[in-house]
Amino acid sequence: xxxxxxxxxxxxxxxxxxxxxxxxxxxxxxxxxxxxxxxxxxxxxxxxxxxxxxxxxxxxxxxxxxxxxxxxxxxxxxxxxxxxxxxxxxxxxxxxxxxxxxxxxxxxxxxxxxxxxxxxxxxxxxxxxxxxxxxxxxxxxxxxxxxxxxxxxxxxxxxxxxxxxxxxxxxxxxxxxxxxxxxxxxxxxxxxxxxxxxxxxxxxxxxxxxxxxxxxxxxxxxxxxxxxxxxxxxxxxxxxxxxxxxxxxxxxxxxxxxxxxxxxxxxxxxxxxxxxxxxxxxxxxxxxxxxxxxxxxxxxxxxxxxx
Amino acid sequence: xxxxxxxxxxxxxxxxxxxxxxxxxxxxxxxxxxxxxxxxxxxxxxxxxxxxxxxxxxxxxxxxxxxxxxxxxxxxxxxxxxxxxxxxxxxxxxxxxxxxxxxxxxxxxxxxxxxxxxxxxxxxxxxxxxxxxxxxxxxxxxxxxxxxxxxxxxxxxxxxxxxxxxxxxxxxxxxxxxxxxxxxxxxxxxxxxxxxxxxxxxxxxxxxxxxxxxxxxxxxxxxxxxxxxxxxxxxxxxxxxxxxxxxxxxxxxxxxxxxxxxxxxxxxxxxxxxxxxxxxxxxxxxxxxxxxxxxxxxxxxxxxxxx
Numbered sequence: 001x002x003x004x005x006x007x008x009x010x011x012x013x014x015x016x017x018x019x020x021x022x023x024x025x026x027x028x029x030x031x032x033x034x035x036x037x038x039x040x041x042x043x044x045x046x047x048x049x050x051x052x053x054x055x056x057x058x059x060x061x062x063x064x065x066x067x068x069x070x071x072x073x074x075x076x077x078x079x080x081x082x083x084x085x086x087x088x089x090x091x092x093x094x095x096x097x098x099x100x101x102x103x104x105x106x107x108x109x110x111x112x113x114x115x116x117x118x119x120x121x122x123x124x125x126x127x128x129x130x131x132x133x134x135x136x137x138x139x140x141x142x143x144x145x146x147x148x149x150x151x152x153x154x155x156x157x158x159x160x161x162x163x164x165x166x167x168x169x170x171x172x173x174x175x176x177x178x179x180x181x182x183x184x185x186x187x188x189x190x191x192x193x194x195x196x197x198x199x200x201x202x203x204x205x206x207x208x209x210x211x212x213x214x215x216x217x218x219x220x221x222x223x224x225x226x227x228x229x230x231x232x233x234x235x236x237x238x239x240x241x242x243x244x245x246x247x248x249x250x251x252x253x254x255x256x257x258x259x260x261x262x263x264x265x266x267x268x269x270x271x272x273x274x275x276x277x278x279x280x281x282x283x284x285x286x287x288x289x290x291x292x293x294x295x296x297x298x299x300x301x302x303x304x305x306x307x
Numbered sequence: 308x309x310x311x312x313x314x315x316x317x318x319x320x321x322x323x324x325x326x327x328x329x330x331x332x333x334x335x336x337x338x339x340x341x342x343x344x345x346x347x348x349x350x351x352x353x354x355x356x357x358x359x360x361x362x363x364x365x366x367x368x369x370x371x372x373x374x375x376x377x378x379x380x381x382x383x384x385x386x387x388x389x390x391x392x393x394x395x396x397x398x399x400x401x402x403x404x405x406x407x408x409x410x411x412x413x414x415x416x417x418x419x420x421x422x423x424x425x426x427x428x429x430x431x432x433x434x435x436x437x438x439x440x441x442x443x444x445x446x447x448x449x450x451x452x453x454x455x456x457x458x459x460x461x462x463x464x465x466x467x468x469x470x471x472x473x474x475x476x477x478x479x480x481x482x483x484x485x486x487x488x489x490x491x492x493x494x495x496x497x498x499x500x501x502x503x504x505x506x507x508x509x510x511x512x513x514x515x516x517x518x519x520x521x522x523x524x525x526x527x528x529x530x531x532x533x534x535x536x537x538x539x540x541x542x543x544x545x546x547x548x549x550x551x552x553x554x555x556x557x558x559x560x561x562x563x564x565x566x567x568x569x570x571x572x573x574x575x576x577x578x579x580x581x582x583x584x585x586x587x588x589x590x591x592x593x594x595x596x597x598x599x600x601x602x603x604x605x606x607x608x609x610x611x612x613x614x
Contacts, residue, residue: 042349042409078403092399096385102349
């Protein structure tokens with residue numbers, strides 16, 4: 001079974017860790033959001049790609065869901081002497097990934113090339129592909145400050161300022177990374193991972209050609225709701241949806257995904273909303289979706305594949 | 308007494324550490340070679356500036372003479388996973404300096420600005436100024452490979468390949484950093500530190516205006532020979548001088564420096580060459596020049612000031 005998975009960071013990484021348990025990792029391609037990518041200290045940081053690679057490699061920090069386990073922070077601590085940018089914490093070993101990526105991009109490699117190299121270096125068989133090799137920047141228009149960069153919103157402000165709008169700068173001119181459209185069109189199943197619909201999935205969909213390709217496969221598209229019982233499992237999806245006028249429930253998710261997803265998997269806690277989801281024209285599957293560990297992830301992966 | 312010191316890395320840093328013991332640090336300006344600067348992993352590394360700052364801050368690794376004491380290497384070790392560039396070792400805490408510098412340069416700050424900020428962050432009163440805010444790249448034409456970048460020659464090849472020529476790319480279009488010429492013209496004494504004449508001092512002199520300014524002060528210019536008894540205290544100066552047809556002795560140094568230095572301090576081991584040095588039209592002062600620790604550095608600084 002060939003799987004294409006649209007992926008953000010932590011939630012997506014967990015589902016992917018389930019998928020590799022129940023099907024051939026080499027037959028899975030994760031198409032990953034790069035709207036969160038940021039250049040910090042001159043280094044190209046791709047947070048969602050790294051979260052997925054580290055998680056699939058079994059090297060992710062289990063407490064945060066991102067970064068490396070057993071990480072040290074000597075560089076960040078030393079950066080405080082200079083009053084440098086330390087609100088975005090880059091661990092010493094994690095820095096190596098950004099050093100390598102930046103060096104390779106500077107040599108003319110594409111983000112796809114580098115991502116493949118990084119994933120191989122961690123021994124992954126699953127394919128990790130950025131949504132685009134072109135720069136797309138998710139930007140958030142927030143109360144008081146106007147439009148700010150994603151990481152300013154997400155990390156510096158800890159997504160605690162009210163948002164008025166979200167824009168995917170550069171998306172209109174971006175091309176899907178090599179192979180992305182072919183993978184979406186040929187996969188047995190297209191999975192929309194339980195990631196933030198506005199900050200993780202929408203940037204991918206905004207790369208011209210991707211939403212059309214996914215919509216063309218609508219009957220084979222299974223999305224997993226990142227909203228459970230009206231709240232995001234992690235991050236600001238619920239709050240942001242409400243601020244942008246989308247009901248922060250599985251029904252709101254169904255409404256956003258209806259154009260391209262035939263099926264939405266919702267948590268058992270939302271079983272009572274199943275018929276409302278179906279009212280949006282999306283088939284609803286009720287299952288446990290909270291992945292506390294590998295067994296839950298594998299079970300959810302099976303649900304998604306049975307879709 | 309106002310001092311301007313032309314400086315490379317380790318040897319210069321040691322003499323500067325002597326100078327701050329015997330005169331007011333705030334009255335000393337080190338004009339530092341940046342021909343060794345290199346962009347690695349997208350980060351701007353200024354090895355000579357950092358060696359001077361770390362040394363004057365008392366934070367340098369005493370065993371190597373460069374880098375930070377008590378350094379850790381998690382990032383470099385992790386970079387090996389990717390087959391990244393690890394022959395140029397950047398410690399975790401040292402990385403913070405390059406992260407900060409690169410961030411600030413990206414924001415539009417000049418290298419002078421950043422260098423001042425870095426020196427202040429380490430509590431230095433001595434002024435540290437790059438020779439130029441413009442990019443000058445020392446390049447070495449070596450047997451077999453043709454012209455290579457300085458760090459390829461110096462670190463990757465461990466300066467073990469025969470050199471045919473050295474070029475200071477960009478020097479002709481570079482301007483001295485703000486204040487450099489004024490400092491050279493107004494200092495009570497101009498010191499040419501015991502640094503590699505070809506790889507550290509010559510790049511500085513090749514920035515248009517600097518050699519003229521130093522030469523205009525020739526009677527007040529005191530150089531310290533980095534060659535003792537026909538050998539460099541550290542690094543490849545002796546070998547490189549010979550390869551480029553310059554006698555690798557204090558007499559060869561005197562010949563190189565005669566256009567701009569009135570006095571050359573040579574080690575007691577070279578006392579027998581004093582008259583040959585003076586034959587080059589340079590006054591010769593014989594004194595212990597090998598700085599094993601702070602007392603020797605202070606003693607040499609006194610000789611230079613009495614010069």
